[in-house]
Every structure is written in C-alpha cells, then in structure tokens.
Amino acid sequence: MFIDLLHGPAQLRRTAAVARRGFRTWRGERPFWAGVFTFQASLPILYLPYAHLDLGGIPLALSTTSGAGSLIIGVLLMALSVSLWYQQRFRVFAGIATLLLALVSFPVANFGGFLLGLVSALIGGSLACAWIPPTAAEPPTAAAATPPPNATSTSTATATNSASPAVPAVGETT
Numbered sequence: 001m002f003i004d005l006l007h008g009p010a011q012l013r014r015t016a017a018v019a020r021r022g023f024r025t026w027r028g029e030r031p032f033w034a035g036v037f038t039f040q041a042s043l044p045i046l047y048l049p050y051a052h053l054d055l056g057g058i059p060l061a062l063s064t065t066s067g068a069g070s071l072i073i074g075v076l077l078m079a080l081s082v083s084l085w086y087q088q089r090f091r092v093f094a095g096i097a098t099l100l101l102a103l104v105s106f107p108v109a110n111f112g113g114f115l116l117g118l119v120s121a122l123i124g125g126s127l128a129c130a131w132i133p134p135t136a137a138e139p140p141t142a143a144a145a146t147p148p149p150n151a152t153s154t155s156t157a158t159a160t161n162s163a164s165p166a167v168p169a170v171g172e173t174t
Helices: 009-028 032-050 067-086 088-108 110-114 116-130 154-163
Strands: 052-055 058-061
Touching (some): 032 067, 032 110, 088 110, 088 116
Antiparallel strands (some): 052 058
C-alpha cells in the first residue's frame, strides 16, 4: 500500500477517500462514540492518582490508597471500550458496566478523575445502552412494482386480459 502512495497526489486522494469511506462504514456499524467516550473516561481515572502535579508552586500529590482501585476501574473501562467497538452484541452489558464503574469511580478514584472521567463514562455508558444496530435495507415491495393508477394503455389491458382470459378488459370486444 505504501508503494501505491508514491504514484502521486491523485492516487493519494483516491486512497484517502477509500479509507475514509471504509472507516465511515465501520464506524456506522457499531457504537463508536460510546467506545470513544468510555476510553476517554479511563484516561483521567488512570492518570490522576499516579500524577504529581504542581499547582502554583504547591505540589499536588493524589497518590492515595485508591491507586489500585482506580487502576482496576481504568483498565476495565478500556476493555469495555474495545468490546464496544469489536463485539457489538455485548453493548448493553458494556453500557451498564460502564455506568456502574463510573458511579464507583466517584468515591474510589478521586471524584472519578475530577469529574472528567465520571461524566465521560456516564455519557459513554448511556450511548452504549441506547445504540441500536442498523437494519438491513428492506427488499422492494410489490406495491412499488405496480404502475401508477393514471397509466392506462393497451399493453396493460392485454396483459390483464392474458392473465385472466375469461374476463375481457374494459373497452375490449370479444
């Protein structure tokens, strides 16, 4: 594929358009944004208990005994976000588990990652529970194949007559 990119900007644009369309199709078949919000929620929950921040020259250390709990919650949220992307049939379970982990992260993981992780996980879990898989395109119905009522022609009358030979068509003599 990399060799194809060397053929010029036109080939690069075509390759980018194909990749973009493919990603758009992939994204539309799964709860993509629920996974993004869930993954985004795991980052502050994982990072903040282990970070040593300086706030105006004052060291702010959040290393508490909740470090192990926030590690578990963050890793579970990451696993749930990946399962939302690749195993759509578990979306309701993953959504409910994300919502529960978000609520548990409030007391365990420094207010849910200073509410950043909590709010993002609540949004991601809600999106996962609300997502409905796309339906397949409906097959064309028989009503769509029939001609409109205004279209009268002799071919329609003969087709009707040949379908039922015992009944003559209107305006046709026997």
